[in-house]
Amino acid sequence: MDVLISEVGPRDGLQMLGFALPLQVKEDWIAAEAAAGVREIEVGSFVDYRALPQMADTAALVAHGRTIPGLTVAVLVPNLRGARAALEAGAHKLSIPLSVSEVHSKRNVNRDHAQMLSEIKAIRAAVDAVPEADRPHFEVGLSTAFGCSIAGPVAERDVVRLAVAALEAGAAEVGLSDTTGMGDPATVRSRIRAVRAEVGDRLTGVHLHNTRGLGLANAFSALEEGIATLDASLGGLGGCPAAPGASGNIVTEDLAFMLEAMGHRTGVDLDRLMAVRDVIRPALGDEPLHGFTPDAGLPQRRVPAA
DSSP states (O other): OOOOEOOIIIIGGGGGSSSSOOHHHHHHHHHHHTTTOOOOOEEESSSTTTOOOOGTTTHHHHEEEEEEEOOOEEOSSSSSHHHHHHHHHHHHHEEEEEEEEHHHHHHHHHHOOHHHHHHHHHHHHHHHHSOOGGOOEEEEEEEEEOOOTTTTTHHHHHHHHHHHHHHHHOOOOOEEETTSSSOOHHHHHHHHHHHHHGGGEEEEEEOOTTTTTTTHHHHHHHHTTOOEEEEGGGGGOOTTTTTTTOOOBBBHHHHHHHHHHHBBBBBOHHHHHHHHHHHHHHHTOOOOOOOOHHHHOSSSOOOOOO
C-alpha cells in the first residue's frame, strides 16, 4: 500500500520549545526531508505570534517550501484570520483543529463547537474564492478524538457527530488526532470504523502521539483499517500546549522504518531521513531527539519487499 508520511515537526514539534529555531535551520530541515522523499510537510501555523513566537516565520517557510518540487506545503490555521494569512502565503494545504472536547477547544483556540463550525464555514468560503487552479486543500483535524487530559474520556458518538458536522460545514476531509496520547489500538480501530460508517473515505488520516508508548501500535491499527496518511515528527518532537502531559508525536524515522519493513511504499530514503537529524540537532540545545531506529541504526541487510 502507498502510505503518505506527513511530517509535522516544524509545526507541532517546535511549538513546544521554549525558544525559536533560526529560519535558516528550519529551511534546511524542510529541504533535507523533502530530499529524503517526504512528500508533505506541515511547515508551521498561522497563529497569534505573541502566544507562539516559534511560529512567527511561517509565511517565509511557506514561500521556501513552495520552491521545492513535488512538496505539499501544509499549515495549521486556528481560525479565519489564520486561514486568510495562509491563503495569502500560498500554502497548498490548510488544516484547522476541531477539538471533540469542548473544554480543550476553549483552551486551545478560545472557541466552542458552534463557533468553530462557523469558522470552518467561513474558511470554506474564503478558500472557494481563490481561483480553482490555486485553491488549497482544506481539512479538519478532530483533536482529542481519543480522550482529553483536561475533561477525561471522549464519547465515540461525539467524534462521529463532529466529523459529520465538519464536513457539512465545508471541510474536504477529516482526520482523527490523538492530541493527548490516550489512544490504544482497539480504540483507534473502533473510532475509524465508526467515523467511516458515516463519512466513508473522507476520513483520510490520523495524527498520533506517543505519550504512553503506543504510537506505532496505534499506527499499525490505523493501517489495518486502510488509513494511508500518517502524521509523524522527526525525532518525536512535539506536544500540545493546551493539553497537560501530552508529549511528542510518533518518531518519523521509526514510522518510516516500520512501514518500509512491512512492504508499504512511502517513497522515503531511510538513510537520508536519518541524516536529517544532524541538520537540526546543533540548534536544539538540550532538547532530546527520540527514536529507536536512529539509536540502533538500520539493519545491515534489508530484504526488499517481493
